[in-house]
Amino acid sequence: MMQLTRREALKAGANLGLATFAVSTAGVGPLFAQEKKAVLGHFASANQQNYAKATGSMQKAMGEGVTTEFIGVSSGPQILTAMAADAMDLCNMGSSPMLVGFAQDLPVSMVYVHKIVRDGEALVVRNGSGIEKLADLKGRKIGCPFNTSVHFAMMAALQLAGLSPSDVELVNLRADATLAAWQQEAIDAAYIWHPVLGSLIESGGSVIFTTGELSSEGVLIFDAIVCRNKFRDEHPELVLAYLKELARINEIYRNDPGLVADTMAPFLQIPRETALLVAETTHTITPQEMISAAWMGAPSATDSGVITALGKQMDFLVESGQMPRAISDLTKFIDSSFVSQLA
Structure with a gap:
């Protein structure tokens, strides 16, 4: 019988372990693949993000193998800080803090018009x-x-x-x-x-x-969906799934605000009339409208309603001292490629 030294035995055992691992995992790679995760910010109101959370629809839209985590936020700067730290992937925010983030050259992009601000x-x-x-x-x-x-x-x-x-x-x-x-x-x-x-x-x-x-x-104010660029580039299918589900929920807000109120009042423990008021003052547009030149425009558009509106707002913010400098090229922060797939 061949005798092995202690060193040879350890080496043989290690090789056997590697071989066994390779055999046992053959053909079952997905079981060991890193699970996808989407961290979604949301404000504390009867908004579309909370509707998705209440109904579980966003988790379903993201698909199996994706963990959907909702994080409450209270301000735009909080969202930008989280995205800069890779701690949040998608969230709605006002155009003013979004512009401030662009001016700081944060790695984020506007990918959707969340709502038009009117009487809300x-x-x-x-x-x-x-x-x-x-x-x-x-x-x-x-x-x-x-x-x-x-x-x-x-x-x-x-x-x-x-x-x-x-x-x-x-x-x-x-x-x-x-x-x-x-x-x-x-x-x-x-x-x-x-x-x-x-x-x-x-x-x-x-x-x-x-x-x-x-x-x-001539002053247009809107909220946008902002996405962390790294998440967008690594998981474009999840960004598209998120926006597709948001577009579906927006239709409910436009056509059946009563259903929204019935869902959100018990979920948020607020009066039904409060939830109904939020739903009725949430003004949105369809992806088909969004891709037009009046709004985001086609991918890589250099002139659109959103760019014009942001330019006016940017000048105002700089003049009032709320932004340190003007942004030379706003187009690089506007990504309508996902909207174009939904239109």
């Missing part, structure tokens, strides 16, 4: 405050979350009224802190979105201006 964001004033029009805001305290779509809208509204930011006292308040400041009478007005907007109205407030009124001045 508005300036509400305290009843009995003597504020009846924009010009009456002079010398008053106005709360709004900075570096957001409502911050930009507030600045644009002041400009329309012939006021400068120094004519009022703008108070940087998170959305979840605005109601408390209102109830404590620490602010005279607030520019905010639903559901906080509805709560302020119920607490003795009246709307005197909506973001949709800026469109007559």
Whole structure:
């Protein structure tokens, strides 16, 4: 019988282990493949992302072998920080913080028009405050979350009224802190979105201006779906699945807001009328509309409604000190290739 030294025996055992592993895994590679994961951000309201979470539809849309993780967010800067750290893949956000992220050259892209901001964001004033029009805001305290779509809208509204930011006292308040400041009478007005907007109205407030009124001045404000570039490049099929499901959910919001309210009220533990209000003020467009020159345009388009709107907003943000510099080429941040596949 052949005798092996201890060293030879260990070597033979190692080789046998490798051979056994190779045989046992032959033909079953997918079992050992790394599972795909999509980290999706969402705000705390009766929005489309929460609808997907409540119904489980996004997990189903992503398919088997994909883990879908939802992470709550409260601001655009929070989303950008997470994406820069590879901790979030897709999320909706306002065009203002998105532009700030572009200016910082963060590796993110706009891939979808999430919603058009009209009556879902508005300036509400305290009843009995003597504020009846924009010009009456002079010398008053106005709360709004900075570096957001409502911050930009507030600045644009002041400009329309012939006021400068120094004519009022703008108070940087998170959305979840605005109601408390209102109830404590620490602010005279607030520019905010639903559901906080509805709560302020119920607490003795009246709307005197909506973001949709800026469109007559050529100012278009929208929320976008922003995607982390590395995730987009490595898992384009998951980005497409996400946007396809979002387009389906948008149809429900447009055509059956009552169903949305019935689903979201118990899920978020909010009044049905609140959920219904959010659904009815969520204004979206189809992928077919989105791919037109009036919006995102075809892939690699150098001139589109979105680019024009972002350019105007960018100039305003730079002039008001909210952005450090202008972006020389916005087109590299706009990716309509997924929308073109859905149209």
